[in-house]
Amino acid sequence: MVLLMGTSPVLGAEAATATSPPRAGHPATSPVCGALDGMEIPASAMTLPTTGGRVTSAAVRTGVVSGETITYCQADADIRPVDPTAPAIKMRVALPYGWNGKALMFGGGGYNGTIPDLTANVPFGPTDQPAPLARRYVTFAGDSGHQQSPTAPPSLDGSFGVNDEALNNFAAGDALKKTHDASLFLVQHAYGANPTEVYFSGGSTGGREALVVAQRWPTAFDGVISAFPAWNNLSEMLYLGHLVQVLSRPGAFPGADQQKLLYDRVVQACDGLDGVKDDVVSNPGSCHFDPHTLRCPKGTGAGPNCLSDAQIEAVTAMSSPFRWPYRVASGETEYPGFPFLSGADMRTPFLGFGTTAPANPMPVTSGYGMQFWDQWVKYFLTRDPGHNSLTIDPRRPGKWLARISHLSTIQDRNDTDLGEFARAGGKLILLHGAADELVSPYSTTDYYQRVRATLGAGPTHSFLRYYVVPGANHANFGTPAFAAATDSLSALEHWVEKDEPPANEVVSDPVHDRTRPLCEYPGWPRYRAGDPDSASSFVCAR
Template sequence: MLLAGVLPLLGAGPVAGSPPVPGRAATVPQCAALAGMRIPASAMSLPTTGGLVESVSVETAQVSGRTVTYCRADADLFPVDPSAPDIRMRVDLPYDWNRKAMMFGGGGFDGTIPDLAENVPFGPADQPVPLARRYATFASDSGHRQNPASPPSLDGSFGVNDEALDNFAAGDALKKTRDASLFLIRHAYGTDPAEVYFSGGSTGGREGLVVAQRWPRAFDGVISAFPAWNNLSEGLDLGYLAQVLSRPGAFPGPEKQTLLHDRVVRACDGLDGVEDGVVSDPSGCHFDPHVLRCPGGTDTGPGCLSDPQIGAVVALSSPFRWPYRIASGETGYPGFPFLAGADMRTPFLGFGTTAPADPMPVTSGYGFQYWDQWVKYFLTRDPDHSGLDVDPRHPGEWLDRISRLSTVEDRNDTDLGPFARAGGKLILLHGAADELVSPLSTTDYYARVRGLLGPRTTGTFLRYYVVPGANHANFGTPAFAAAWDSVSALEDWSEQGKAPTNPVVTDTLHDRTRPLCAYPRWPRYRTGDPDSASAFVCTR
């Protein structure tokens, strides 16, 4: 295993650090020169044993309706631990380069290289994606390969290796990939990017906060959407909820989930001044699930909820606290806003269509499958251990391991002052109806940053937007399929000092717009066409 990582560094290939060809156009990549190039360990600020460009090719494709020619370079970064997997990474280097670079984050447990021609989270379809704007784009698999037999982004088996776990959970692979990518960009174009940005959602949103916290000068701007920043804390809540929903009679099936969703929307939809299927102020929505109680509390069909099902719904939408200390300092998770307009008709991300069980069904909710993998490979490192056998309220023998993992998984440093002083800009986004990562959690992180740095300093580098009706990554058919050109907004703010002013978000499924209100404001209907943002005003 050690030789597999070291021998490529001793083989033939361009010498790392060799100068670019003099006089060549800085906007055209020297693709052939990257073939077989060795990436020295010294090019990365974190320990590796170097890397190697495994393949290069010149591609031409239609991207956002534009013909884009680019050089694709695939590389491996080799670990220090010979038993750890390589980091696989990719860089797309466009012709007519705009002198900017964009790194993409992953999702779930990662394990695959994101599509470098993708859009940013909640990005608009009528504007070009970064590669079509001639950004150099790059990303990695975060240091392990997804098992093709596992559901996408739900393979946690790499967690048995400490270096692989740190690459993913602590974010080490992010900096290694960033450094190696800029090394290749420099050799392809003969110059560094003028700006380097990061964009990601969910795990990728968490990764965006990781880079701002740990390496405040590495990126000029970050788009962090629905970030799972307190990954271990959320996992404990998901583990508790998995146990609750696995109890006899507690799981509400899809028909009951739809019933609950429809009744919540019916109760709270008009509180913003217009009935449009969107609950604009979830904090003002108060719904008692007991109004759906079946006669006598026993399950009598899809038109009501039994007492065990009401208990499960209350648990899902309530804060979860644990009666012990963990090293990250976190004490709980705020729960999910299922009773505040969440779209329960996307079961894969929420409840699932079947109850959690052992073995964990692929038809259970995504979060419960995530927890099960975490227990098997991060916590117990025993693939035969059931996630339902670990009680997050009373973990017993696993408490010390949970506490240790919290130091790498809960990325809760709220002192973003170094990032701000370096000129960094952060756009934070979350859908108010997110089924998988609670928007209440992102609001908690924002409040902590604001409480530490103060409103004035926070306002110089951070904008936080909660999008009513939007769910996790526009999955399925959300009440509001959010689309906003955050890339242009970030460019204007970072490069010209023009902070976002009165932004407008589009619902791509329902052909309507809303003001994108900076938290804690939300859009209240005033007068005019309810499908137009001009008919709404941001209010507290």
């Protein structure tokens, strides 16, 4: 658990610089904090174009992280854009006293627009192990090059997309390298040394960002944790736009009762296929559920115990691949759909269907993905804030096809040749929940299989591990069937620093007080005998 208590008052100059500047060749373990305040970050410190940056504040803070009181220097900075009309990148670095010599960058979420919490844990992080800052990592992150409106729902403000530099900072990942370079500049000045290892961790948009840094800057990070990555972002946009078309049809939207009915019946049909009934469908591939078994008499008059024909069509569309009948420049041709008929957690409707059908204007009670599409249409595609997103049909985009194709080159980060990252010694841990309702686990499996096809099975296994966690949803949002928690950071450390690959990893569910083996894909946990709440009672089956 990560708690952040009230920060201490800014310490006097004597305390802020209690550690003398380090001698050459002798890195300090305590930061020279006061000297950072107001420091200019030259444009030459960054490998991508900027007009430099400046530390806007630097102060010593004390907080409780993972149950431990941690003292660190927090430095906030702005990285100035090249385009004077573009917003700055706002970034933050936490520089701990008792530094362990390493650094970790956090990725963002949704449309970003805020700086991630530097005291937080990695995605699906363990509740019984310290967060990175409590391990005395330098932690750093940025807002990806724009600031969210205070009136917008969290991570759902896409208005920055009207500016090309801001769009590239976010979608292509340019802000990641700029923030990385500026942060390491400050680390050097604070401690007199560069980190011995630099890691990256992120989920969802942050998971895409994790894959971006491995693809574009293969020597910048020693190890990467990518959880539920939205790597083919343009492709998912087209899929979401198709769902908006389907769910906005009269009578098509399944209400809360129908969503619960579907979830309960899927679990009832498939829960025991792994050898034990525990509300978790461990092998979704073996679960074949026909939504037509829930059809109302004559296919009309939906109620709490049945689905209408229109609703069956909607849930089938959500769990089916969407293919577009035209070419886009990224080369992507489809989005695989979601495993809603394979045990997905329908108890978190905000991320999936939502509680209200898509409409114009888009309701805040509609699904997260529907709102994401609405922002994309308004600010990325048409750049018209008044545009009705329901009028864009991804099957027939008409005059918008050229723009969609161009955006695919920015948003689909689909380079699966990670050979240079592997040759540089980089290691990648890839995680996804089998019941994710916002980024499809099928999509991550597709990415993993493409990497294997590009590099070969053996070379891929030398630097990449992919795990699908049964019952886990998107970022443990709401009440997942399995609230995943695993110590991927320690596993990554051992792999990078000691050449010890992950082995016999365990994932826990602290909400339900149980553990399962973390099975490398395509493995899944099958019950053998013994305590059904213990990982030792399961084997990884294929």
